Amino acid sequence: QINAQRLWDSLMETAKIGGTPKGGVSRLTLTDTDRQVRDWLKSECESLGCTVTVDDVGNMFAVRPGRRSDLPPIAIGSHLDTQPTGGKFDGILGVLGGLEVLKTLQGTGYETNAPLMLVNWTNEEGSRFAPAMLGSGVYAGVFDRTYADSREDRQGVTFGEAIEAIGYRGDAKAGSIKFGAMFELHIEQGPILEQEGKVIGIVQGVQGMRWYEVNLTGREAHTGSTPMHLRRDALVGAARLLDRIEAIALEHGPSAVGSVGLIEVQPNSRNVVPGHVFFTVDFRHPEDAVLDLMEQKFFAAVEEAARKGDLGVERRKIWESPAVKFDAGCIAAVRRAAEATGCTARDIISGAGHDAAYTARVAPTTMIFVPCVGGLSHNEEESTSFEECAAGVQVLLGAVLDYDRH
Amino acid sequence: QINAQRLWDSLMETAKIGGTPKGGVSRLTLTDTDRQVRDWLKSECESLGCTVTVDDVGNMFAVRPGRRSDLPPIAIGSHLDTQPTGGKFDGILGVLGGLEVLKTLQGTGYETNAPLMLVNWTNEEGSRFAPAMLGSGVYAGVFDRTYADSREDRQGVTFGEAIEAIGYRGDAKAGSIKFGAMFELHIEQGPILEQEGKVIGIVQGVQGMRWYEVNLTGREAHTGSTPMHLRRDALVGAARLLDRIEAIALEHGPSAVGSVGLIEVQPNSRNVVPGHVFFTVDFRHPEDAVLDLMEQKFFAAVEEAARKGDLGVERRKIWESPAVKFDAGCIAAVRRAAEATGCTARDIISGAGHDAAYTARVAPTTMIFVPCVGGLSHNEEESTSFEECAAGVQVLLGAVLDYDRH
Ligand SMILES: NC(=O)NCCC(=O)O
Ligand SMILES: NC(=O)NCCC(=O)O
Numbered sequence: 029q030i031n032a033q034r035l036w037d038s039l040m041e042t043a044k045i046g047g048t049p050k051g052g053v054s055r056l057t058l059t060d061t062d063r064q065v066r067d068w069l070k071s072e073c074e075s076l077g078c079t080v081t082v083d084d085v086g087n088m089f090a091v092r093p094g095r096r097s098d099l100p101p102i103a104i105g106s107h108l109d110t111q112p113t114g115g116k117f118d119g120i121l122g123v124l125g126g127l128e129v130l131k132t133l134q135g136t137g138y139e140t141n142a143p144l145m146l147v148n149w150t151n152e153e154g155s156r157f158a159p160a161m162l163g164s165g166v167y168a169g170v171f172d173r174t175y176a177d178s179r180e181d182r183q184g185v186t187f188g189e190a191i192e193a194i195g196y197r198g199d200a201k202a203g204s205i206k207f208g209a210m211f212e213l214h215i216e217q218g219p220i221l222e223q224e225g226k227v228i229g230i231v232q233g234v235q236g237m238r239w240y241e242v243n244l245t246g247r248e249a250h251t252g253s254t255p256m257h258l259r260r261d262a263l264v265g266a267a268r269l270l271d272r273i274e275a276i277a278l279e280h281g282p283s284a285v286g287s288v289g290l291i292e293v294q295p296n297s298r299n300v301v302p303g304h305v306f307f308t309v310d311f312r313h314p315e316d317a318v319l320d321l322m323e324q325k326f327f328a329a330v331e332e333a334a335r336k337g338d339l340g341v342e343r344r345k346i347w348e349s350p351a352v353k354f355d356a357g358c359i360a361a362v363r364r365a366a367e368a369t370g371c372t373a374r375d376i377i378s379g380a381g382h383d384a385a386y387t388a389r390v391a392p393t394t395m396i397f398v399p400c401v402g403g404l405s406h407n408e409e410e411s412t413s414f415e416e417c418a419a420g421v422q423v424l425l426g427a428v429l430d431y432d433r434h
Numbered sequence: 435q436i437n438a439q440r441l442w443d444s445l446m447e448t449a450k451i452g453g454t455p456k457g458g459v460s461r462l463t464l465t466d467t468d469r470q471v472r473d474w475l476k477s478e479c480e481s482l483g484c485t486v487t488v489d490d491v492g493n494m495f496a497v498r499p500g501r502r503s504d505l506p507p508i509a510i511g512s513h514l515d516t517q518p519t520g521g522k523f524d525g526i527l528g529v530l531g532g533l534e535v536l537k538t539l540q541g542t543g544y545e546t547n548a549p550l551m552l553v554n555w556t557n558e559e560g561s562r563f564a565p566a567m568l569g570s571g572v573y574a575g576v577f578d579r580t581y582a583d584s585r586e587d588r589q590g591v592t593f594g595e596a597i598e599a600i601g602y603r604g605d606a607k608a609g610s611i612k613f614g615a616m617f618e619l620h621i622e623q624g625p626i627l628e629q630e631g632k633v634i635g636i637v638q639g640v641q642g643m644r645w646y647e648v649n650l651t652g653r654e655a656h657t658g659s660t661p662m663h664l665r666r667d668a669l670v671g672a673a674r675l676l677d678r679i680e681a682i683a684l685e686h687g688p689s690a691v692g693s694v695g696l697i698e699v700q701p702n703s704r705n706v707v708p709g710h711v712f713f714t715v716d717f718r719h720p721e722d723a724v725l726d727l728m729e730q731k732f733f734a735a736v737e738e739a740a741r742k743g744d745l746g747v748e749r750r751k752i753w754e755s756p757a758v759k760f761d762a763g764c765i766a767a768v769r770r771a772a773e774a775t776g777c778t779a780r781d782i783i784s785g786a787g788h789d790a791a792y793t794a795r796v797a798p799t800t801m802i803f804v805p806c807v808g809g810l811s812h813n814e815e816e817s818t819s820f821e822e823c824a825a826g827v828q829v830l831l832g833a834v835l836d837y838d839r840h
Contacts, residue, residue: 112701113654113709155703218659237658239704248519248813251693251716252643253624253785256683258809263694267676274670277662287657288669289704291697295518297561298645298695298714299787300812303519308704310657379659403664406706407654 030425031135032418035128039417042068042108042124043116052408053116057109057151058086058190065108066196069148072127076134078146081205082198085176086150086191087163089205092130094143094432100208101145102428103391104129107152107163107383114153115410117400117417122213123148125421132425140432145207149383150191156181157190158308159239159347164383166202168390173202182292203390209358209431210393212384213424215412219403220376227419228366229376229397233354234385235283236316238323239347240309242269242330245340248295248303263293263302265337272329273309276322284313284322285379314377316350352385355392358431362396365426371419380405396423436831437541438824441534445823448474448514448530449522458814459522463515463557464492464596471514472602475554478533482540484552487611488604491582492556492597493569495611498536500549500838506614508546508834509797510535511553513569513789517561521816523806523823528619529554531827538831546838551613555789556597562587563596564714565645565753570789572608574796579608588698609796615764615837616799618790619830621818625809626782633825634772635782635803639760640791641689642722644729645753646715648675648736651746654701654709669699669708671743678735679715682728690719690728691785720783722756758791761798764837768802771832777825786811802829 045065046055055061066088070080073090080090091101106122126146133140149167154160157179165171177188191197216222221229246260270288277286287310294304309326313319327343334341366373376397378385387393398420401411451471452461461467472494476486479496486496497507512528532552539546555573560566563585571577583594597603622628627635652666676694683692693716700710715732719725733749740747772779782803784791793799804826807817 111703111706113706153703154705158704160705216659217656219661219664235658247810249810250623250786250812251691251695252641252718252787253622253811254691254809255625255688256680256691257688258625261680261693263697264676264680267673267680270670270673271677274662274667274673282661282663285657285660285662287667287705287707289657289706289708290702291669291699292702293695293697296696296698297517297559297812298564299560299566299693299716300517300519300695301693302695303813310705312658380656381658403660404653404655405659406656406703407709 030128030132030418030421032414034131035124035417035421036414038124038127039116039120042120046110048113048408050408053110053114054112055110056112056156057153058194060194062109063194063196069108073146076130078130081200082196083200083202083205084173084198085163085166085202086196087167087202088148090146092144094140096141099142100206101143102432103145103147103207103210104424104428105147106212106214107149109151109153111153111155111406113408115405115407117215117410117412118217118405119152121215121417121420125213125424128421129425129428142208142432152383157187160381161383161386164386168386169203170386207391210384210387210391211358211424211427212382212395213420214382214395214397215400215405216397217380217400217405221397221399222403224374225372226374227371227398227416228373228423230359230362230366230373231354231378231395231397232359232375234352234378234382235312235314236319236351237312237349237381238319238345241344241346242307242309243342244305246303246337249301251299251301254301259301260338261301262305262339265333265339266291266305266307268333269329273326276325280313280318280322284318286311312379314351349381349385352388354388354394358392358394361427361430362394362423364430365423368426369419369422371423396420396427436534436538436824436827438820440537441530441823441827442820444530444533445522445526448526454519454814456814459516459520460518461516462518462562463559464600466600468515469600469602475514479552482536484536487606488602489606489608489611490579490604491569491572491608492602493573493608494554496552498550500546502547505548506612507549507551508838509551509553509613509616510830510834512618512620513555513558515557515559517559517812519814521811521813523621523816523818524623524811525558527621527823527826531619531830534827535831535834548614548838558789563593566787567789567792570792574792575609576792613797616790616793616797617764617830617833618788618801619826620788620801620803621806621811622803623786623806623811627803627805628809630780631778632780633777633804633822634779634829636765636768636772636779637760637784637801637803638765638781640758640784640788641718641720642725642757643718643755643787644725644751647750647752648713648715649748650711652709652743655707657705657707660707665707666744667707668711668745671739671745672697672711672713674739675735679732682731686719686724686728690724692717718785720757755787755791758794760794760800764798764800767833767836768800768829770836771829774832775825775828777829802826802833
């Protein structure tokens with residue numbers, strides 16, 4: 029039985045690191061607040077007697093030995109970085125829930141067969157450095173380390189510079205610290221569990237997602253003295269594309285989503301026709317074939333907007349994470365653990381990306397979801413109840429011990 | 435006869451202050467580069483024996499005495515501030531052309547009847563602090579000083595703080611330094627003179643212009659797990675409005691323009707549905723009645739976009755500069771001066787706002803335009819030829835002496 033109050037206290041305590049006035053958390057990856065929460069985690073794990081290792085992209089691994097040293101560890105965890113205006117649970121529940129599992133076992137002196145390994149993945153959010161799930165991606169061999177190091181934030185600071193700056197470049201080569209399975213507890217970040225009154229989501233997989241970057245180049249000109257027909261307005265072109273991106277998502281049924289989250293205009297002055305616009309695009313769907321169609325339409329829309337607006341255009345797909353199916357054995361362990369707690373549960377597909385989507389490439393993996401109020405995430409108001417957090421961690425513990433027994 | 439080479443050299447020399455790699459100038463008002471060019475101007479004027487006075491919003495006035503001290507001065511000048519990615523001529527030609535007029539008269543020992551007064555107006559561009567023409571506006575009594583002081587740039591620095599920081603808060607109360615007439619030389623910033631092969635524009639007035647600010651508030655949410663129909667996407671709402679703003683301009687004939695130059699998105703993260711968008715709107719037309727219609731349509735569009743997108747909305751007109759007609763006597767002096775030089779000329783209405791639009795409220799005023807390549811301005815490539823700059827200053831000198839004789 030996990031200690032629900034201890035879990036909750038740890039969530040509230042770490043939420044102060046980067047805490048915002050609106051009750052959220054602003055803890056972008058590899059910033060000083062990220063360093064603080066990493067230091068905190070390291071010291072908590074060490075005080076449990078765990079050995080903490082850091083790999084060369086900053087992923088943190090804390091090991092609690094098992095009875096048998098010939099078995100690979102069972103990994104649990106998620107990420108402690110947040111969006112610029114993020115919540116107190118996204119990712120954090122998975123790491124602190126994993127820590128609570130370790131504390132519970134330590135408290136009762138329970139010995140697992142396999143070692144347990146708590147993991148904190150670097151740059152899961154992808155907000156400061158695109159793409160998302162970069163630390164677990166390098167771990168799983170999807171990206172190489174030089175690629176990760178070269179990624180730049182919007183101020184031009186690289187991932188490599190940032191990781192050195194906070195002192196979290198470890199010696200271990202990413203991917204060299206192996207585990208035999210991975211269980212990630214996370215809030216759903218969507219509305220399904222709440223709408224159906226279920227407490228546990230037994231996650232079957234993750235939908236496909238693709239990220240793009242678009243640069244439109246027109247010509248800076250005076251807003252007062254430049255007739256409309258002589259303009260090459262990059263922002264007018266971008267607005268047409270934003271309309272199309274929404275329309276493309278709507279054309280592909282209720283499971284398709286399309287979003288522009290980030291846009292930057294140059295020179296961004298009230299009386300200058302915008303000469304340059306940069307924006308990002310995020311398309312998702314459970315079927316990769318549908319994403320192919322959405323992508324085709326999007327590329328065609330970019331060409332058309334460029335032609336109509338007489339704009340220079342550069343567009344790139346910077347990331348593609350195909351739809352993922354999780355491991356049947358891990359899923360079965362979660363299902364049995366959920367049944368054992370008596371929680372209401374349902375199977376679910378993740379709309380958000382998760383480190384588990386990448387670890388699934390190298391080890392049997394699955395996830396456990398708990399609801400969040402209104403399905404709201406990536407928002408300072410993100411909220412999951414005391415009881416739901418506790419239920420998720422209880423199922424996590426149960427699933428790990430079930431898996432360890434088989 | 436003015437010294438065309440000396441004029442050109444001064445344009446090229448000051449263009450280094452805030453000069454950009456692309457050959458433009460980035461000299462936002464009340465920044466350190468603005469201080470440098472102000473210091474330069476002050477020392478040039480003083481070395482001509484002129485007295486330089488600064489008023490309490492930073493407008494600079496350099497006086498060359500005339501034969502009769504009972505006559506009010508004739509003012510010439512414009513502004514030395516630029517857009518973030520501005521050119522070497524916008525405003526600057528008017529100030530350095532005025533300086534060249536003073537040097538020419540000094541060189542020949544010519545004594546005018548009235549004193550001559552060279553003026554450098556503060557924050558004409560309106561890019562760092564909105565609205566534009568703020569220094570001349572306070573001078574003319576359109577705004578009061580406390581309003582000017584309270585204006586904030588996008589970093590939250592106020593005009594008052596910025597002027598103190600560069601040490602250009604003068605003792606004279608804005609508006610207390612009177613003149614009897616004002617002639618402003620400027621590049622056209624539009625395509626008309628070039629297209630018709632004319633060298634001099636005899637400016638009849640300035641079209642009406644209105645600036646607005648819009649805040650749209652939706653709800654931050656996860657781009658992957660939030661279905662399209664549950665979103666309140668502030669950027670999707672803004673895109674609809676950008677489309678409408680262009681359409682409204684196109685609906686009101688070739689003289690109407692509508693632009694969004696500045697947009698800011700919160701939290702501006704690739705995988706967060708935008709919760710907040712701020713943008714600015716600039717509408718212009720030679721007839722204020724047409725601007726009224728455009729405004730009505732725009733306000734209706736804002737309501738509709740807010741309703742459709744379930745967005746909170748705040749919209750404000752932050753500036754209205756009605757259409758201006760310049761003084762017939764000043765215009766006649768320019769026409770005679772243009773004829774005397776033999777330059778090709780045509781009457782023209784200014785599409786851009788100018789300090790002359792505000793000084794026209796307190797003294798007989800007009801402007802002289804010269805062409806710029808492709809009508810391009812508010813662009814680092816802005817360009818006017820050696821000969822055209824010289825012709826403009828020659829007409830400025832002629833007009834001032836003509837006006838002084840009458
Ligand atoms: N879980 C989560 O919010 N991940 C961030 C990556 C994404 O799905 O956009
Ligand atoms: N002349 C000029 O560019 N003025 C700036 C104010 C405006 O017209 O937008």
